[in-house]
Amino acid sequence: MKTIWILNHYASMNGGRHYKYAENLIKRGYSVKVFRASTVHNTNQNLITDSSKKYTYREANNIPFVIVRARNYVGNGKQRLLNMVDYAQGLLSVTKYFDDEKPDIIYSSSVHPLTWLAGYRLAKRYNAKFIAETRDLWPETLVAMGRVSKNSIPAKILYKIERFIYKKADKLIFTFPGGKDYVESIGLDTSKVRYINNGIDLEEFNHNKVTYILEDRQLDDSGIFKVLFTGAIGKANALYRIVDVARIFIDKGITDIKFYIYGDGPEKDNLQNYVLDNNIKNVIFKGRVDKKYIPYILSKGDLNVLCLEHLPNLFKYGLSPNKMFDYFASGRPIVSNVECGYDMLEKYRCGITVKGGSAEALAEGILKFYNMPKEEYNIYCKNAFEAARDFDFKILTDKLEKVLLED
Template sequence: MKKKIWLWNHYATDMYQNQGGRHYWFADNMIKQGYQVTIFCASTYHNKVEYIDTGSKKYTTDTVDNIPFVFVKTTPALGNGIDRVKNMGWFYLNLFSVAKEYVKQNGKPDLILASSVHPLTMVAGIQIAKKLGVPCICEVRDLWPETIFKGGKIKEHSAFGKTLTIGEHWIYKKANALVFTKEGDTDHIKEKKWDTVQGGSIDLTKCHYINNGIDLEAFKKAVTENILDDPELNDKKFNVVYAGALRPINNVENIIETAVILKDRPDIQFLIYGDGNQKEILEKKIINEGLTNVKMKGYVNKRYIPYILSKSSVNLLNYSHTQYNWARGNSSNKLFEYMASGKPIISTVKMGYSIIDKYKCGVELKKNTSQEMANAILSIKNMDVTRYDEMGQNSRNGAKDFDFKILTKKLIGVIDSVN
C-alpha cells in the first residue's frame, strides 16, 4: 500500500470549485499512482461571500474526481484587513481538532505537506506532524514575510517584522523538507546566512524546487470544449492579450499607455481579461485618451482562459518592477498557461532564473516603459513567419517540462526523501 498523504492549502477551496490547480493536480496524479491523498482547505472561498457549510461541526467533507476534500470551518474573509487575519487564525486553530477527529475516523497519515501562502498553515503542519510522529514537508509558494516587506505593508526592521522573520526561520529549520516554487528562492536562505555552510541551521539539501505548472491534457481539452463567444478574438487583428488581476502589482496601466503609443495602428488591438481594484481607474483612462484599440473584457471564468490564449497573437506578463523581488524567478500560473498556448510572451520584468530566456519563448523588458513594450509588440508582429512560429513552438515545448505529470514525479521524490 502506498503512502497516505495530507495536502494542506488554506485556499484550495477554489481548486475544489474549479476542479483544477496545483494541489488538485498533484492529488489527481498521485491517486492514479495508488497514493491515498486528502486535501485540507478552508470552508470559505478567497475574497468571496460563498462558503462550504460545515453545520455544527468544525469540518465537513466531499469528494470530487476521486479526490477527498476536508473543509475546515473558518470565518469569512473579504479584502486584506482584520477579517482575513481572523480567517487565517481560525483555520490554524481548527486544524488541530479537525486533524485529531479525522485521524480517529480515517487513521493517521504517513506525511503532511503543508503549503503557504500564509505561514500559519506550515506552523500547524509542523506541530501536528510532530504529535502524530510523521514527517512534514513545508511548501513555500511565496516568500513571506519578504513579499510583505517588499510591498511596504510592514517594515522589515519593525518589531512585528522581526517577529515574522523569526517565525520564517523556525519553519525552515523545523520542516523535514522544503519545497520552493521559484528556482532562486534558496538564495534567500543564503542571503540570510541561515544555511549550514555559513554556520546556520538549515541544510540546503532538504530544499527542493518544484515550480507551478500546467495540466497540459486539461488545457488542450479546454481549448476545444470551452469556447468563449467573443467576436474580437476572431478578428483578423494582432491580438495583444493580458489575462489576470487588475491591481497595482500587475501594473496594467502600463498596457493602456502602450495602447496610446500604438493607437494609430488599427491592425493591433489590446484585449484585457480580468477584474480588480484598478478597473475603474483603467476604464476612465481609456475614455480620457479616446482609445478604441483597447477592450476591457472584465472577469471571465478560468475555464475560458485556454481558448482565449489560443486566439492571441502575443501574451503579456505584466508586472510592477518595484512591488516584488523578481530576482528569484517566476512561479505564476499565468506563465505556464501562456506557454501552453504556444504563443510568444512579453514579460515587463527581467526575471532571475528566467524561464522565458531558457526556452527562448518570448521577450523580457529591461526598463518596463510603455515605449519599450510598444517596440517589443511591433518587433514580434513584424517577425517573419518562421521565427514567429519557432518562438511559439518553444513556448509549447517548454510547457511540457512543467506538466503536472512531470511535477508530480518530483514531488514523489521529495516525499520519498523524508520517509
C-alpha cells in the same frame, strides 16, 4: 502506500497545483486528503454557513477535501488575518476527527506562515514527515511592495517564523527556481531545498481548447494583432502599464494592435473607467470567464503579456505565476516587463523580457513581435509548446513523489 495530508488555505476544488497533485498521487495509489478553508478567496462565498460546524467533507473528482470553517473577510485587513488564524487553529482541532487515518506526510503550503506552523504541530503530533512549501516569500514580498517595513514588528515576527520553519522542516519546496539562493542568503542550510514550479495539465488544456469554444468576433478578427492578458486585475499586476502602452500606440497611429484583458479584480473598475474617460479604444476589458475557456481564448491571440510591479530585488529568485504556464501551453510568445532571475522566457526562447519596467520598453517589446518575420515568430511559438511540456503536472508529480519518498 503512504497517507498524505495537503494543507493549503486556498486550495481550489476544481483545479490548480494541489488539486492536480492529489489527483495524480491518488491514481498512483497514495491516500491523500486536502485541507482547505471554507472561505473562497476574492469572493463573499463561504462553504460553511452553519457556525456550529467545525468542518465539512466533500469530494471533487474522487479527491477528498476537508473544509475547515473560517470567518468571512474583505480586503487585507484585520478580518483576513483572523481568517488565517481560524484556518490554522481549525486544522489542529479538525484533524483529530481523522486520527484513524494518521498521515505519514504533512505537506504544508504557504502563502501565509500560519499554515506552516499548523503543519509543523501536526507533523509532531502524528510523527509524520514535514514538508513546507513556499509559494510566496513572506514577509519579503510584503517588504518589497512597501506594505510593511523590514524592521517593523510584524515583519520581524514573520521572518522569525520563516527561519523556524526552514530549520524544522524535513524538506523545503519552493515554487520558484531561486529558493536555494534565498535560503542561503539568510544563512540557513540549503540541503533540504527542492524546486517544483507551478504547471499545467496539458491533456486537459488541449481538450478544453477544442471543446469549449467562445464565439467572439474580436477574437476572430485576423486583421488585428491581439495581445492577451488573463488573470487577476490587482495592484500587483500593474495593468496600468498596458494602458500606458496602448496610449503610446494611439500616439504613433498604430491602430491594428489591441489589448484584450480577461479577468476581474479590485483594480478593474478604475482601469476600465480610465480607458473610457480617455477614449483609449485599443484596450478592451472582456471580464471574467470560466477557466475552461482560457485555452481557446489564448489560441486565438498573437501575443501574451505578463505584467507585474517592477520589483527586481524580489524577482531575482525567479517567477511562478500560474498564467505563465497557460501562456506556454497556448503556443504563443510572451512579452514580459518582469525582470527576474532564472528567466524562463530567455531559457526557452519563447518570449522577451523588457528591461526597466517602463511603458516605452514594453511597447518596444510588443512591436518586436508585431514586426517579426513569420518564420522567427513560429520558432517562438514552437518553443512555448516545448516549455509547457516540462511543466506538465504529470512531470511535476514525478518530482513531488521523489521528494515525498526521500529520507
